Amino acid sequence: xxxxxxxxxxxxxxxxxxxxxxxxxxxxxxxxxxxxxxxxxxxxxxxxxxxxxxxxxxxxxxxxxxxxxxxxxxxxxxxxxxxxxxxxxxxxxxxxxxxxxxxxxxxxxxxxxx
Numbered sequence: 001x002x003x004x005x006x007x008x009x010x011x012x013x014x015x016x017x018x019x020x021x022x023x024x025x026x027x028x029x030x031x032x033x034x035x036x037x038x039x040x041x042x043x044x045x046x047x048x049x050x051x052x053x054x055x056x057x058x059x060x061x062x063x064x065x066x067x068x069x070x071x072x073x074x075x076x077x078x079x080x081x082x083x084x085x086x087x088x089x090x091x092x093x094x095x096x097x098x099x100x101x102x103x104x105x106x107x108x109x110x111x112x113x114x
Contacts, residue, residue: 012046013042013047014050016037017050020034077091077094
């Protein structure tokens with residue numbers, strides 16, 4: 001009984017995807033051991049799991065950037081108040097308007113989830 005070359009190294013789609021991304025990031029070319037899987041069939045389940053990981057990573061990154069933006073804006077506004085450029089009333093107005101925007105955003109997310 002003979003084995004085909006592709007059976008010599010089994011690799012799941014997620015591992016294949018990660019390897020290819022790492023190679024792309026470093027500019028390296030996939031070797032024959034990796035390329036032998038280029039035409040392997042994948043299941044919808046494997047594709048879903050991999051895409052789900054990608055979406056989760058994107059959501060985490062997006063959330064992190066949003067938090068950094070909000071934190072940076074908070075620091076800037078606090079500095080402007082301390083320097084007397086903005087009044088306490090200006091600060092409170094900005095805070096109230098920001099909270100309204102956050103509530104609108106929460107309502108939009110609620111509608112999308114339900």
